[in-house]
Amino acid sequence: RIPDATVARLPVYLRSLVEMAEANTSTVSSERLADLAGVNAAQVRKDLSYLGSYGTRGVGYDVEFLLFQIRRELGLTQDWPVAIVGIGNLGHALANYRGFSTRGFHIVALFDADPAKVGEKLAGLTVRPLTDLPLVAASDGIAMGIIATPAASAQEVADVLVEAGVTSILNFAPAVLTVPASVSMRKVDLSIELQILSFYQQRRSGE
Amino acid sequence: RIPDATVARLPVYLRSLVEMAEANTSTVSSERLADLAGVNAAQVRKDLSYLGSYGTRGVGYDVEFLLFQIRRELGLTQDWPVAIVGIGNLGHALANYRGFSTRGFHIVALFDADPAKVGEKLAGLTVRPLTDLPLVAASDGIAMGIIATPAASAQEVADVLVEAGVTSILNFAPAVLTVPASVSMRKVDLSIELQILSFYQQRRSGE
Numbered sequence A, B: 001r002i003p004d005a006t007v008a009r010l011p012v013y014l015r016s017l018v019e020m021a022e023a024n025t026s027t028v029s030s031e032r033l034a035d036l037a038g039v040n041a042a043q044v045r046k047d048l049s050y051l052g053s054y055g056t057r058g059v060g061y062d063v064e065f066l067l068f069q070i071r072r073e074l075g076l077t078q079d080w081p082v083a084i085v086g087i088g089n090l091g092h093a094l095a096n097y098r099g100f101s102t103r104g105f106h107i108v109a110l111f112d113a114d115p116a117k118v119g120e121k122l123a124g125l126t127v128r129p130l131t132d133l134p135l136v137a138a139s140d141g142i143a144m145g146i147i148a149t150p151a152a153s154a155q156e157v158a159d160v161l162v163e164a165g166v167t168s169i170l171n172f173a174p175a176v177l178t179v180p181a182s183v184s185m186r187k188v189d190l191s192i193e194l195q196i197l198s199f200y201q202q203r204r205s206g207e
């Protein structure tokens, strides 16, 4: 069984490996990958050993083979239909973000509770009322839902998603949500990124 | 010196500790904190030891004291003025996000290159032309900049920020940017969150 912390690092390694492959780099050392991912080299070697990948002493890892292994392990060799609920500023930015589809995450449905938003066209889709979600989730096989609503309605939206059979949720709303154990949920808080920057910023001014 | 990977976990511990303090929980075990953060308990103990915090066997860590220590270490005991460049869908959502100011990150200036956007009022601010950035960065002491522009203009915007003395950058644009070693930069790619969910989703369907 792969530890959660390792799983969370695999996409970060993948991002660096993709950049290397585009630059025609064929092998990479654990030190180099560690440097790019902000971890130590022993951690990289341990993480990759869970995939059965050990690299060759003095040569490193084969970039293409690692790409294949990580993509397979993360389930990126298939397409995932994704729905976004809450088509405000954030919902618009997420619907238009090409970084999702290039990795196999296709935004297939947009939902909002505001009648004034329903019918709006964006990213090749039409915003539908939240009441359509159960039907669309079943017909389009929606596996993942993104919550981009205000905090007050986030739990109600999570319940609708779960009820409709969606088993993975990415939540942006600043609210603590409860979902059944059979549903995976991740919460995004972009202030975490600024907090990390603040650590280094403070060090700089303290020097 | 605290390892980068430890620094990146501190805000995640902080988020859980804040929720505990609000629920009037006075102590927490390393196991509980590990569970909430998705790491193992030994990692928590090691991370917190860098702050000089060791907890008491059988009792755990004092929640309030840990909150104080982590906030101090991350530099959250001061206010950080932040600028956003690129006031499109994403820029709007970030300008309105209350999760920044509650942690001491105050959005103080908004910039865009589109004359049609300049003069727009949002989140109590007025969008200014990018050409105003050097002056505003100096007068408002802007330490951090968020790039929410298309990829094509991201490097040019990073250069303007660096030139204006901004030393921390959070980049959302899907582009590989280069900045001097004296500048900290973090890149956000929200597809990473979906890739982690995809790992667990694939496991579920494989069972």
Ligand SMILES: NC(=O)c1ccc[n+]([C@@H]2O[C@H](COP(=O)([O-])OP(=O)(O)OC[C@H]3O[C@@H](n4cnc5c(N)ncnc54)[C@H](O)[C@@H]3O)[C@@H](O)[C@H]2O)c1
Pocket: A085, A086, A087, A088, A089, A090, A091, A111, A112, A113, A114, A117, A130, A148, A149, A150, A151, A153, A156, A157, A171, A172, A173, A174, A188, A189, A190, A191, B092, B093, B094, B096, B097, B098, B099
């Ligand atoms: N986690 C982060 O880092 C982060 C960053 C930015 C914004 N946010 C959060 O994302 C959310 C959206 O932000 P925004 O700026 O786009 O807000 P917004 O007000 O522009 O958009 C919210 C949308 O949700 C819709 N909505 C409200 N209740 C609904 C319901 N019950 N069902 C379906 N749709 C519903 C509204 O009609 C609106 O279109 C907010 O909760 C905000 O705090 C989080």
Ligand SMILES: NC(=O)c1ccc[n+]([C@@H]2O[C@H](COP(=O)([O-])OP(=O)(O)OC[C@H]3O[C@@H](n4cnc5c(N)ncnc54)[C@H](O)[C@@H]3O)[C@@H](O)[C@H]2O)c1
Pocket: A092, A093, A094, A096, A097, A098, A099, B085, B086, B087, B088, B089, B090, B091, B111, B112, B113, B114, B117, B130, B148, B149, B150, B151, B153, B156, B157, B171, B172, B173, B174, B188, B189, B190, B191
């Ligand atoms: N990293 C992620 O996970 C993620 C998620 C969503 C969107 N994005 C990215 O965020 C960016 C913004 O997305 P959006 O949906 O808000 O796009 P948008 O087109 O709505 O907004 C872009 C804004 O940038 C402004 N702009 C363009 N060139 C500029 C320049 N040189 N200086 C200042 N401002 C300039 C435009 O006038 C516009 O207002 C895009 O690059 C998108 O790919 C990233």
